[in-house]
Amino acid sequence: MSQDITDTRDLDHARRYAGTALGRAALSFQLTVEAADHRSAQEERKPKVHRFATSADALALVDQDAIPDGDVILVEAEGLVAYLVGIWPVAVTAEGGPFKPHDYLGRPVTEYADGSWVDSAAKAEEMARFLGFPIAGEPTRTVHVRIGTHRTSYHPAADCPALNGKRATYRGQEQVTEAQAQERGLKRCARCPEGPAKP
Numbered sequence: 506m507s508q509d510i511t512d513t514r515d516l517d518h519a520r521r522y523a524g525t526a527l528g529r530a531a532l533s534f535q536l537t538v539e540a541a542d543h544r545s546a547q548e549e550r551k552p553k554v555h556r557f558a559t560s561a562d563a564l565a566l567v568d569q570d571a572i573p574d575g576d577v578i579l580v581e582a583e584g585l586v587a588y589l590v591g592i593w594p595v596a597v598t599a600e601g602g603p604f605k606p607h608d609y610l611g612r613p614v615t616e617y618a619d620g621s622w623v624d625s626a627a628k629a630e631e632m633a634r635f636l637g638f639p640i641a642g643e644p645t646r647t648v649h650v651r652i653g654t655h656r657t658s659y660h661p662a663a664d665c666p667a668l669n670g671k672r673a674t675y676r677g678q679e680q681v682t683e684a685q686a687q688e689r690g691l692k693r694c695a696r697c698p699e700g701p702a703k704p
Contacts, residue, residue, distance in 0.1 A: 552576050552588065552625040554632060560585055560602045567594060575625040578604075579632060584684075586633040588625035595622075597629045599639035599684070607641035637687060645682040650691065652676040658694040659686035665697040 554577045557563040563578045567589065572578065578587045578594050580602070587594035587604045594604040601607070610617045614626040630640060639645050648659040651668055653676035660668040668678060681689075 552628045554579055554628070556581065558582060560604065563594065564603060567592065575622055577625060577629045577632060581636065584638050586629045586636070586638060588622060588629040590622055590625075595626075597626060597641055598633050599641045599643075599645065601641065637684075639682070639684045645684060647680050648683050648686050649678045650681055650686055650689070651678055657691060658697075659683065659691045660694045660697045662697050665694055667694055667696050 552575050553573070555563070555566075555572055556579045557566075558580070560580045560583055563572075563580055566572050567578075570592075572589055574589055574591060576589050578589065579585070583602055584598060584600045585596060585602045585604060586598045587596045587601075589595075590605075590610065593609065595609050596602070596604040596607055614620070614622050633640055646661070648661050649663050649665075649668055650656065650659050653674045658667065659681075662668075663678070669675065
């Protein structure tokens with residue numbers, strides 16, 4: 506960010522004060538400003554997360570250019586997380602809603618436009634995983650759910666005693682995705698061994 510000295514008056518001025526206390530102070534100030542500018546530029550490149558109640562609200566602000574390119578869009582109520590590529594929100598979640606699907610770019614984000622959106626995609630995926638949303642393109646795990654009353658948990662292992670107990674109220678079991686079980690308000694069984702994941 507330093508300027509080249511091209512004007513001879515600037516060069517004479519720089520020579521006159523070089524090595525003096527004033528010259529050292531000026532150089533120190535210039536280096537401080539350049540470092541602050543560099544930090545500011547780095548912070549500007551970090552994607553920020555924008556939360557919305559609905560995907561329609563998010564798209565309205567995208568249409569108004571109110572969300573900077575590369576920022577992350579979160580619509581928790583709809584299970585959507587995306588990052589903005591130009592004017593298009595690209596979903597990283599399996600549920601894409603009205604956003605572009607994760608493969609919209611036509612190649613991995615690391616290869617698209619010299620990786621310009623890698624940090625954005627990583628931040629969006631991190632947010633989706635934190636919230637427990639299924640990631641697009643990843644296999645979803647099948648879990649077991651008790652049919653009948655007295656069910657509060659889903660089970661990765663089909664032979665879990667908590668799944669098959671209470672014979673008086675047991676009506677069998679069904680297989681659903683882990684996300685579907687969580688949508689039903691069920692929690693992962695704490696007593697259940699992890700069991701094999703079934704994509």
